[in-house]
Amino acid sequence: MNRLCVRLLIPAIVLTAFSAPPLIAEMNVDGMIKYRQNVMKSLAGHVGAVDRLVRGQVPLVDQLEMHAMAARDIARTITTLFPADSIPPEAEFAGATVATEALPSIAEKPEEFEKAAQETIDATEELVKVVQAGNKQELPLAFKRVGESCKGCHKDFREKKE
Amino acid sequence: MCLAAVVVWAPAAAQTPTRGEYIFHASGCAACHTDVDNDGPPLAGGRALKTPFGTFYSPNITPDPVHGIGGWSDDEFVRALREGVAPDGSHYYPSFPYTSYTRMRREDMLAIKEYLFSRDPVAHPNRSHDLPWYLSFRQLLWFWKLMYFDEGEFEEVAGRPAAWNRGAYLVLALGHCAECHSPRNHLGAIDAGMRFAGTRSGPGGEAVPNITPDVQTGIGGWPRGDVVYFLQTGATPDGDYTGGEMAEVIDEGLSRLDRSDLEAMAEYLRSIPPVTHLIERPEKSSGDEAREKDPWE
Numbered sequence: 001m002n003r004l005c006v007r008l009l010i011p012a013i014v015l016t017a018f019s020a021p022p023l024i025a026e027m028n029v030d031g032m033i034k035y036r037q038n039v040m041k042s043l044a045g046h047v048g049a050v051d052r053l054v055r056g057q058v059p060l061v062d063q064l065e066m067h068a069m070a071a072r073d074i075a076r077t078i079t080t081l082f083p084a085d086s087i088p089p090e091a092e093f094a095g096a097t098v099a100t101e102a103l104p105s106i107a108e109k110p111e112e113f114e115k116a117a118q119e120t121i122d123a124t125e126e127l128v129k130v131v132q133a134g135n136k137q138e139l140p141l142a143f144k145r146v147g148e149s150c151k152g153c154h155k156d157f158r159e160k161k162e
Numbered sequence: 163m164c165l166a167a168v169v170v171w172a173p174a175a176a177q178t179p180t181r182g183e184y185i186f187h188a189s190g191c192a193a194c195h196t197d198v199d200n201d202g203p204p205l206a207g208g209r210a211l212k213t214p215f216g217t218f219y220s221p222n223i224t225p226d227p228v229h230g231i232g233g234w235s236d237d238e239f240v241r242a243l244r245e246g247v248a249p250d251g252s253h254y255y256p257s258f259p260y261t262s263y264t265r266m267r268r269e270d271m272l273a274i275k276e277y278l279f280s281r282d283p284v285a286h287p288n289r290s291h292d293l294p295w296y297l298s299f300r301q302l303l304w305f306w307k308l309m310y311f312d313e314g315e316f317e318e319v320a321g322r323p324a325a326w327n328r329g330a331y332l333v334l335a336l337g338h339c340a341e342c343h344s345p346r347n348h349l350g351a352i353d354a355g356m357r358f359a360g361t362r363s364g365p366g367g368e369a370v371p372n373i374t375p376d377v378q379t380g381i382g383g384w385p386r387g388d389v390v391y392f393l394q395t396g397a398t399p400d401g402d403y404t405g406g407e408m409a410e411v412i413d414e415g416l417s418r419l420d421r422s423d424l425e426a427m428a429e430y431l432r433s434i435p436p437v438t439h440l441i442e443r444p445e446k447s448s449g450d451e452a453r454e455k456d457p458w459e
Contacts (some may be wrong), residue, residue: 048401055391144395147403151396151413154405160368 029086029094036081036102039074046071047146050127054143068131071146072124078117082106101159113157120149179418182277185270188336188423189263191278192414193407194220205278206230206286211257212366215350216293218257226283231275239275240268245313246303253303255291256310256350262338265316270336310351325422329430332423337416339431342370342407345439359437368406369441376436389428390421 049067052058085094087102106113123145130142179187186192197208197220206229207222225232231239238249246260247253254260263271307313316335318327333339344352345361359380364370375382381389388399396404396412404412416424 044401044403046401048397048399051397051401147395147397150403151405151409154403155409156405158405160364160370160404160406160408 027083027085029091029096030098032081032083032086033091033096033098033100033102036086037100039077039081043071043074043078044150046074047150050143051147054139065128065131068124068128072121072128075117075120075124078120079114082113103157103159106157109156113153116149116153116157120146120153123149180273180277182273182275182280184418185273185336186277187415187418188332189266189274190337190411190415191223191274193410195223198410203284203286205281206284208286208289213257213350214363215297216291218255218291218293219289220258221288222284222286223278224281224284224286225279226285229285229287230283231278232283234275236272236275240271243271244268244315246307246311252300253307255300255303256306257291259338259341261311261352262335262341264311264313265331265335267315267335306349306351310349323429325426326429326433328423329426329428332419332427333430337427339373343373356437356439358431358434359439360441362441365407372437372439372441373431374434374437374439375432376438379438379440380436381431382436386425386428386432389431390424393419393424393427394421 046067050064050071053061053064053067082102084090084107086096086100087107088100088104090107091100091102123142127142127146130138192205194209194211195205195207196202197206197210199210200208202208203224205222205224207220209220211218211220222230224230227233234242234249241247242249242254243260243263243266245264246256246258316331319330322330340352340357342364343360344357345359345363347353358372358374359376360370360372362369372380374380377383384392384399392398392404393412393416395417396409398404403409
């Protein structure tokens with residue numbers, strides 16, 4: 001009986017292993033570029049929402065913390081979004097068929113890029129702290145730091161946006 | 163948590179700038195005359211401007227008497243900006259935007275000179291432009307000017323509000339916005355009918371957006387307050403932040419201007435004729451069709 005179970009179980013395991021979606025997918029360069037663009041648009045969306053709230057254009061201040069936290073959480077993933085194969089010119093060799101605004105300087109100056117991304121992480125973390133502390137006076141400066149960090153990174157590592 | 167609405171960003175400058183410093187920032191001099199990429203000294207030139215005609219290198223505008231402009235008289239300085247002519251009588255290439263600066267008032271030109279002469283001199287030699295041999299004859303620029311250069315100081319338009327005229331002066335003369343935000347013809351002159359309509363081949367090969375008030379392809383869909391806010395901070399209405407050379411223009415120039423001046427610029431920009439001209443970065447599969455629209459290419 002045990003032997004029968006083993007005989008049935010082994011093929012079942014093998015079949016499952018080869019038919020189920022892989023847990024660790026290989027990178028599809030077009031998919032990576034589009035994923036990155038979507039994630040960065042999400043980040044811009046949350047930053048833009050915080051901006052409107054900070055400027056007092058929208059009375060939904062109870063949503064400020066949610067947007068600040070989302071911006072922080074996304075910012076923490078920035079450095080994972082730019083694998084070398086998805087950045088020009090390597091992206092071309094990897095078969096990319098979609099355009100990307102990521103500049104080669106990301107791969108050429110990895111330390112500077114990581115430093116720039118870290119500034120966005122630090123700035124958004126500080127923003128969350130300020131929001132959670134209910135510190136109205138510090139809020140404009142904390143948000144300004146976020147904006148400056150976005151602009152600083154785009155200045156050196158993103159093709160000019162159309 | 164309870165956070166009420168707070169305020170917008172304050173201008174970057176902590177101290178009140180002198181008139182010359184203010185005009186200097188409004189004119190965007192620092193962005194081109196400092197070789198930021200190579201950590202060059204401020205205003206000592208050497209910044210590369212890549213164009214389809216070759217690479218131009220900005221000159222040293224510090225008061226160094228040998229390599230800079232320390233030996234220039236007031237009239238020589240004014241002539242450079244008004245006529246595009248150097249003290250030795252040679253013509254400047256239009257990579258130097260005298261085509262816009264010509265509209266600047268003499269007193270503003272001299273205010274800039276006074277500010278520049280208050281800066282430290284830097285003995286940094288100028289670098290020759292890297293151009294094809296047939297473009298090295300500056301005498302040919304006389305013909306170019308004859309065809310494309312409209313010399314003369316800005317004149318206020320009667321019947322328009324003071325803020326509109328101020329905005330026009332800031333955009334057309336000091337800010338020289340059209341120089342980057344317009345497509346150019348095969349001789350490097352701005353396509354007059356497409357002024358401010360953007361180009362896919364701006365300085366450094368970068369796409370430069372359409373800033374006419376066209377709703378679909380320009381900034382016509384931007385609320386006026388968002389135009390002002392963008393000029394002040396670089397933030398677009400959708401939460402994105404500008405990069406590239408515009409970020410420098412904002413950091414080194416526009417963010418230091420008074421809010422009233424930024425509002426005036428927004429008022430003028432929203433009054434110019436809308437031009438439908440899509441400056442969307444083409445997807446690779448459809449790039450050829452999109453590129454055909456740009457006469458510069």
